[in-house]
Amino acid sequence: MALRLVLWFFFSSLTILLLWLTEAPAVEATPLAKPGCQDRCGDVSIPFPFGIGDRCSKRKQFEITCDRSSSHPTPFLSLSTGRFQVLNISMNGELRINVPTFSSPNETEVHGRISLEGSPFFFSQSGNVFVAVGCNNRAFVHNHHDNSTVGCISTCSGRDVKKKGCCGISCCQTPIPWSLQTVDVTITSAGICNEILGCKSAFVVDQQWFVVNLPNPYDVRNMTEVPVVLDWWSDCGPNSYPISLSSLRNTCICKYPFEGNPYLPHGCQGCKVGHRCEKGKGYLVKAISLGVGLGFGLLLMFIFSFWLYKALKRREIKKVKKNFFKRNGGLLLQQQMSSQDCAPEKINVFTAEELEKATDNYNKNRILGQGGQGTVYKGMLSDGRIVAIKKSKKVDDDQSEQFINEFVILSQINHRNVVRLLGCCLETEVPMLVYEFISGGNLFNYIHDRDDGLSFSWDNRLRIAIEVAGALAYLHSAASVPIYHRDIKSSNILLDDKLRAKLSDFGTSRSIVTDQTHLTTMVKGTFGYLDPEYFRSSHYTDKSDVYSFGVVLIELLTGEKAVSSTRPLEEKNLAVYFMSSLEENNLFEVLDNEVVKDSAKEELCMVANLAKKCLNLNGKKRPTMREVVVELEGLRLRKQNSLVQQDDREVGYFPNESSSLWDTYSTSSENRDLDQYSITWPRNNAFATI
Numbered sequence: 001m002a003l004r005l006v007l008w009f010f011f012s013s014l015t016i017l018l019l020w021l022t023e024a025p026a027v028e029a030t031p032l033a034k035p036g037c038q039d040r041c042g043d044v045s046i047p048f049p050f051g052i053g054d055r056c057s058k059r060k061q062f063e064i065t066c067d068r069s070s071s072h073p074t075p076f077l078s079l080s081t082g083r084f085q086v087l088n089i090s091m092n093g094e095l096r097i098n099v100p101t102f103s104s105p106n107e108t109e110v111h112g113r114i115s116l117e118g119s120p121f122f123f124s125q126s127g128n129v130f131v132a133v134g135c136n137n138r139a140f141v142h143n144h145h146d147n148s149t150v151g152c153i154s155t156c157s158g159r160d161v162k163k164k165g166c167c168g169i170s171c172c173q174t175p176i177p178w179s180l181q182t183v184d185v186t187i188t189s190a191g192i193c194n195e196i197l198g199c200k201s202a203f204v205v206d207q208q209w210f211v212v213n214l215p216n217p218y219d220v221r222n223m224t225e226v227p228v229v230l231d232w233w234s235d236c237g238p239n240s241y242p243i244s245l246s247s248l249r250n251t252c253i254c255k256y257p258f259e260g261n262p263y264l265p266h267g268c269q270g271c272k273v274g275h276r277c278e279k280g281k282g283y284l285v286k287a288i289s290l291g292v293g294l295g296f297g298l299l300l301m302f303i304f305s306f307w308l309y310k311a312l313k314r315r316e317i318k319k320v321k322k323n324f325f326k327r328n329g330g331l332l333l334q335q336q337m338s339s340q341d342c343a344p345e346k347i348n349v350f351t352a353e354e355l356e357k358a359t360d361n362y363n364k365n366r367i368l369g370q371g372g373q374g375t376v377y378k379g380m381l382s383d384g385r386i387v388a389i390k391k392s393k394k395v396d397d398d399q400s401e402q403f404i405n406e407f408v409i410l411s412q413i414n415h416r417n418v419v420r421l422l423g424c425c426l427e428t429e430v431p432m433l434v435y436e437f438i439s440g441g442n443l444f445n446y447i448h449d450r451d452d453g454l455s456f457s458w459d460n461r462l463r464i465a466i467e468v469a470g471a472l473a474y475l476h477s478a479a480s481v482p483i484y485h486r487d488i489k490s491s492n493i494l495l496d497d498k499l500r501a502k503l504s505d506f507g508t509s510r511s512i513v514t515d516q517t518h519l520t521t522m523v524k525g526t527f528g529y530l531d532p533e534y535f536r537s538s539h540y541t542d543k544s545d546v547y548s549f550g551v552v553l554i555e556l557l558t559g560e561k562a563v564s565s566t567r568p569l570e571e572k573n574l575a576v577y578f579m580s581s582l583e584e585n586n587l588f589e590v591l592d593n594e595v596v597k598d599s600a601k602e603e604l605c606m607v608a609n610l611a612k613k614c615l616n617l618n619g620k621k622r623p624t625m626r627e628v629v630v631e632l633e634g635l636r637l638r639k640q641n642s643l644v645q646q647d648d649r650e651v652g653y654f655p656n657e658s659s660s661l662w663d664t665y666s667t668s669s670e671n672r673d674l675d676q677y678s679i680t681w682p683r684n685n686a687f688a689t690i
Contacts (some may be wrong), residue, residue, distance in 0.1 A: 032046075033051060033052075033056065036204070037052060037053065038056075041075035042066075042073040045514050046089060046259055047263070048264050049234045052064050052065070052066050055686040059264070061121070072166060079115070079116060080115050080116075080118060080119075081114055084097040093249040094127070095249045096206065096227050096229055096230070099204065099227075101202070101223060103202070105278075107343045109187065110187040110200050112183070113183065116182050122180060122230065123204060128205060128228050129204070130152070130175070130203075130204050131152070131171065131173045132170045133170065133201040133220050134154060138152075138187070138188045139188075141152055141177075141183055141186075143180050143182075145181070146178075146179070147563075151174065153168075154170055154172040155169065164217075166217050169208070171217035176204060184204050187202050201221070203220075205227065206226070206227045207225070210226075234252075238265070239268035240254050240262035303423045324426065328431050347423055349426065350426055355432055357434040359379040361519060376391075378682065379434075387422060387436065389435050390434075391428075407421075407424060407431075414665075415470075417467040417500070418471050418474070419436055419438060421434075422435060438502050438504070441496050442495065443490040443491070443501070457596040458599040459599055462645065463636070467500065468501050469625055472485065472546075472549060473624070473628070476624070476625050476626070477624075484540055484544070485543070487548075488503075488529060489548065490562075492504050492505040494554065530548070530621065531544035533618070541619055544626065546622045546623065546625060547614060549614060550575070553610070556592055557591055561574065582588070582612055589606055590602060603635060606631075611630055611686070616687040
């Protein structure tokens with residue numbers, strides 16, 4: 001009964017309040033443009049901070065040119081790479097413009113560029129997609145902000161040309177990178193061209209417009225421009241406050257009861273003297289009377305609303321967590337945990353509350369690193385253990401079964417040089433993974449960003465190379481299911497306080513059945529470490545990991561980065577630079593001075609030749625990781641032996657001791673450890689990150 005009374009009073013009071021508010025007049029419409037400036041060009045409204053003409057915009061980048069050369073005026077925005085037609089300006093931080101498409105009917109490689117550098121505009125990641133149209137086309141767009149590249153390949157035969165939709169046949173699409181200001185497009189032919197569609201066509205386009213207005217990508221051959229969505233931001237004016245819609249986009253709102261354009265210096269205005277909102281004492285008495293009469297009711301409304309909100313919120317959160325748990329494969333994981341092959345004590349399933357508490361609600365100060373796979377936080381569990389918590393980016397809903405299966409496989413990996421996986425949380429929108437915390441940073445920083453006074457001896461470098469090679473050989477050959485890492489690089493090799501190597505970041509790794517020789521996937525990896533053979537064929541083998549390891553090996557030898565803008569263009573790629581130096585007998589000119597001083601030339605030549613084998617462009621001619629381990633370990637043992645025993649050891653080791661050496665760097669299935677800062681989460685096959 002009491003609840004019914006509260007509800008009746010709540011809605012009655014709310015009705016009276018709304019009726020009273022409807023009597024208050026609306027504020028007179030305030031101008032959207034700066035005083036004395038035009039607020040429209042043709043059918044397009046031009047609100048401040050944009051403006052038509054000199055001194056009508058907040059700054060030069062917001063200036064709009066209204067072209068009146070035709071009967072229908074058209075607005076244009078001038079940027080560093082050209083002039084673009086403006087289609088719509090939204091006060092919520094979005095701008096739609098027309099941009100050119102990139103295409104060519106011949107076999108030559110095509111490059112195109114649209115730059116927003118130096119402006120407050122960004123290509124909206126949520127509003128746009130990158131599209132490639134045509135037969136056997138391979139197109140990529142590069143983001144200079146984080147040096148990432150996305151792209152896709154469209155394939156078709158003659159009868160497929162006129163198929164509708166964009167799902168890989170005649171047309172492919174993929175999301176664009178975050179914080180994209182410059183579109184650098186590269187289009188190459190992946191096969192024989194089709195005479196109807198042409199060989200090359202690619203563009204960034206408004207996703208909604210593309211779906212609605214271009215259901216058949218074949219029609220793009222008649223178009224030279226397509227619309228895109230840009231995010232923009234600007235400071236707010238007085239009597240207003242900002243609302244962040246994303247890290248690159250915000251909108252401003254006038255404070256109550258002000259209304260108008262919140263970006264103008266005096267855009268948020270209240271009622272003016274002489275209007276109905278100030279009628280004198282009669283209106284004031286009415287307002288006070290209504291205020292006093294509604295005061296108690298509003299208090300009850302607040303208390304009841306707060307209680308109801310909390311109750312519904314708890315129920316909603318519980319339901320959402322339950323749905324996330326099911327969607328992320330929680331039921332399948334429970335089945336796996338109850339099986340004989342996966343004991344429950346080997347896998348910890350954490351709750352969302354545990355990880356929120358461990359990371360102080362994902363405090364930015366707890367961030368250890370960010371990358372293409374997600375964000376890693378440092379956390380402390382309730383038992384005092386320091387851990388690393390990986391919060392992945394959004395993934396496909398239909399991939400949960402594959403994720404759980406590979407999670408279970410990786411949780412059973414047991415090697416001293418692989419970061420140990422402690423468990424996961426499935427109650428969040430995307431699964432979160434918990435790993436052991438490695439305190440020493442990563443190999444990349446130790447090679448390239450260490451203090452000048454800090455020594456990094458050749459013995460330590462060689463030992464790290466052996467440890468990483470042993471971990472990879474274990475994944476390829478000794479794990480219960482062979483696993484290809486697919487993103488070997490120095491930044492994914494962690495070092496503890498004793499400089500022991502720990503292989504991490506399995507975010508793009510894949511497990512395979514034992515009779516498979518390769519995986520066919522969209523190209524993923526990191527420039528400088530990517531196997532050229534894999535890049536051409538999309539076939540990833542264990543020898544692709546060998547190539548990436550070879551790049552890490554020459555990083556240890558030279559102290560140079562895999563890709564460096566400070567080197568000349570022909571030497572930008574370290575692998576190419578190193579191989580050319582070997583061919584020209586200039587090896588010791590490219591080696592790190594500290595390495596040369598700390599080791600024998602014969603020893604360095606042996607390691608350099610091993611790196612050369614790993615970097616062979618023909619994957620079949622590269623050694624296996626097990627062979628790499630044997631060769632590196634043999635080199636280290638020879639250093640430890642006396643000069644008298646050296647020849648005997650060299651003769652007897654290679655043919656007879658490979659088995660014992662392998663056992664040294666792999667552990668039994670009963671005592672396995674694993675930890676890493678990421679795990680496989682399969683992504684949409686139309687999207688490739690390099």
